[in-house]
Amino acid sequence: MATTQSLPPLIAVFFLSAAVIEFASGRLIVEKQNISVISPKSIKGRYEAAMANFGVPNYGGSLTGVVVYPEKGHTACAAFDGVRFRSKSKRPVILLVDRGRCYFALKAYNGQQAGAAAVIVADNVDEPLLTMDAPGFKLQDVIDRNNNEFIEKINIPSTLVTKEFGDELKAAVAKAGDEEVVIKMDWTESVPNPDRRVEYEFWTNSNDECGERCDEQLEFVRNFRGNAQLLEKGGFARFTPHYITWYCPEPLRQSLQCQAQCINHGRYCSPDPERNIWAGYTGKDILVENLRQICVHRVANETGRPWVWWDYVTDFSIRCSMKEKKYTKHCAERVVTSLGLSLDNVLKCMGNTEDDVENEVLKREQELRLGHGSRGDVAILPTLVINDVQYRGKLERTAVLKAICAGFEESTEPPVCLNPDIETNECLESNGGCWYDLQLNITACKDTFRGRICECPVVNNVQLSGDGYNSCTAVGPGRCAIDSGGCWSGTKDGRTFSACQDRDLNSCKCPSGFRGNGSDCKDVDECKEKLACNCPECSCRNTWGGYDCKCQGNLLYINSQDTCIARSESKFGWSLSFIALALVVSAAVGAYIFYKYRFRSYMDSEIMAIMSQYMPLDNHQKEMTQPLRENTLE
Incomplete structure (x- = not known):
């Protein structure tokens, strides 16, 4: 990427100084994991270690292996040419190396190339644990990055231990002889799981001209989009995107540099993507698009479709690429309308970026960047936070999905977490050692993200109860339809009998013609025992x-x-x-x-009684008309 003119020294010093000040004075949290020493007994116990900010931590899982301290190349700054670390017990090798002389990530990469399943870096000074970063991850490197291709190739976890614990491990390895130093690296509690839903946030940037780091962000969004949308549509997770902004000091707000890289009169700023405010795109362009992407998520969330953010960012990166000079307002607005979102609502959310007022959306982003609870300040891009804990590791689809799935309480994880990409189904081999009914073809083995659990299942709306290992029996209404509710049953000569009775939900009773305790019933010989006939x-x-x-x-x-x-x-x-x-x-x-006669007589008498009520009227009429008739005749 060629540039014609770099930022003036004053402005460059400002942005770099602001980054350093924020990073130094911010609230940084070291994400930790547990290491348990299994043998030797002399140092057996549980120790803390700091997770590295690169590689792939085994979120939700653990790794048991043998500690190996190399005879040469204790710092692992050079490749272990021709060396392949192995253990006598054929357990995975956990390579122990010393801190110093080169990047932490390079030590991990060289250990991985030599067959290590994980790398432990022992500190060389007595100090609190710190997070091992990779080159180019710090905030001050936004302007000048030092990219190293080997970082993206690291697929194993790494961790830093104190000098004291490191010295104990080295001494144990030296004295071990034929006995191996066995430890367990544990990540099961690295991501808390307070409820059945995972909440995670992604601190990112709409800039696609910052080198490999920007390319990594865009590739992650495109690849993870499907998983993210499944999690949100199923109600399993809540995702929120965030964007980092800085401010311009009051004395510099009228400078061309601040005006080119800030909005709302210097209140919110972003570095120039090309470090040249007189050519190409400016930090102001980046910041306006960042604001638009926040508002796209807000408007989508209001319509009940928060997952549309992933579609917008993916489509925008393809249709409105900065590299292709299409990174414009009009292109972005076409993407908004193409996804069925209200452009008016998005613009209303964004507000006027030229006004000399606070922008409520960006002001909130600045507040959220500061640490709270178990989460430290967001000081690097990109940053992923899961259940209020900062993710450590490679920004890659399966690695991130594994970390998110570790945030679910065991046995509550969604189906997307149980795919072969991130975990092995332990129920496929011997039903995981759990109870199994061959006749009904049902098992108590339940595959979870962290392994398997033996838990009696629900079959046809009937709950099975038991320890899950040796037995599972149906309980409650309808239990007799499932394996006779665990009671005795038998079929012979085309006849089936069962000791299960639906009216009695808690016991088994042998049916008539059988004798036993309900779990085992024997036919009664009524003839021999003189019980009948x-x-x-x-x-x-x-x-x-x-x-x-x-x-x-x-x-x-x-x-x-x-x-x-x-x-x-x-x-x-x-x-x-x-x-x-x-x-x-x-x-x-x-x-x-006789009945018909009596009934007819009764009806006749009733009818006559009714008619008699009308007879006087008829007679009266006859009496009134009789003289008239006689006179007429005369």
């Missing part, structure tokens, strides 16, 4: 779950009386039965006729 004419045959009793000759067995009666009668008996039946039928017919 004991009449003289009876012959008994035991069946599974019951018995079959037959009578001699033409007799009929009555189960309720356990006796046999004659199946047929004599002709005389049939005659008497017929006569009796005829008498009963005749009596029924006579009763019906």
Whole structure:
């Protein structure tokens, strides 16, 4: 990237000084992890270590390995040519090196190239733990970066330990002999999980002309967009973008430099992307677009679609590239409208950047940049904060997703966290050692981001209960439909019996015809035990779950009386039965006729009574009309 004229020394000193002052006076938090020494017993215990700001920490997991201290190249500033570190027990190697002489990241890279699964840097002075940074990560390097390609190739975790602990590890390795120094590096608590939702924020910049760091940010947004939108659409996470701004000191606000790099009369500033305010784009252009991107997220959030921010930033980087001289207001506004967002609402949110007033949106960004709670000041770009803890590691899709997933309480993580890219499904091998029902093809093994847990499942809306390792039985309503509720059941000769009863939700009782404790039921031989079919004419045959009793000759067995009666009668008996039946039928017919007669008589009397009420009127009318008729005749 060629420039014709750099920033004047005064302005360059201002921005660099402001960065250094903020960085030095800010509230910085060292993110820590635990290291447990498993052997030897002489130093067995738990120690603190500071996570590096590069590489890939194993968020949500742990690493158990053997400590190796190299015979040569204790600082790991040079490549271990031809050396491949291995342990006798074939455990992963955790390389211990000394601080000094070169970048922390270079030590980690050289250790990785020599086969180390992780690198521990022992401090060379007695001091509190600090965060190991990579070259070009500090805020003051925004103007002049020193990029190193090896940084992006580091895929292992690194950590810094105190001089005291480092000396103990070195002494233990020297005395170990055939015994190995085994430690466990633990990241399971590095990201807190206070609830079922992860809240994370990304401090970024719309500038795409700051070299590899800007390219890294854009690549991350494009690659992580799908995962981010799945998390938000499912209600699993809440994402918020943020942007860093600085201010111009009062004496310099009328200078061309501040006017080119600041808005709202010097209250909010951003460095010139090309370090040349007389050519190309200015810091003011960057700041206005940063403000627009904040407002895009706010307006999208108001419409219930906060994930549209990812679409906007991705589309803007493609359609309005600074490198292609398309980084303009009109291009940005076309992207806003193409995503169905209200341009008027976005402009209203942005306000007038030329007014000599506070911009409430950017003022809030400056306030949020300062540390609070467990989070320190945001002093570098880009910065990712997850559940109020600053992310340490490579800005890469799977690494970041792994860290976000570590922020969920175990067994509450969404499906996107259980993909093969970031974790291994331990339930696939021997059901993870958990309970398994071959007949129903169900298991208590539940895959989680941190491993597997043995937890009795819910099957067809019926909860199974147990330790998850040796047993799981159905409880509550509907339990009998699932493996007979853990009770005995059996099928034989096409008949199925079960000791489970829906009316009794807590116990198992052998059904009639069986005897046992409900977990094991045996068929009762009613014939042998003389429990049924004991009449003289009876012959008994035991069946599974019951018995079959037959009578001699033409007799009929009555189960309720356990006796046999004659199946047929004599002709005389049939005659008497017929006569009796005829008498009963005749009596029924006579009763019906009598009933109909009485009913009809009752109805006739009722009708006559009603009609009689009208008879006097009729007679009166006849009396009134009779003389008229007689006179007429005469």
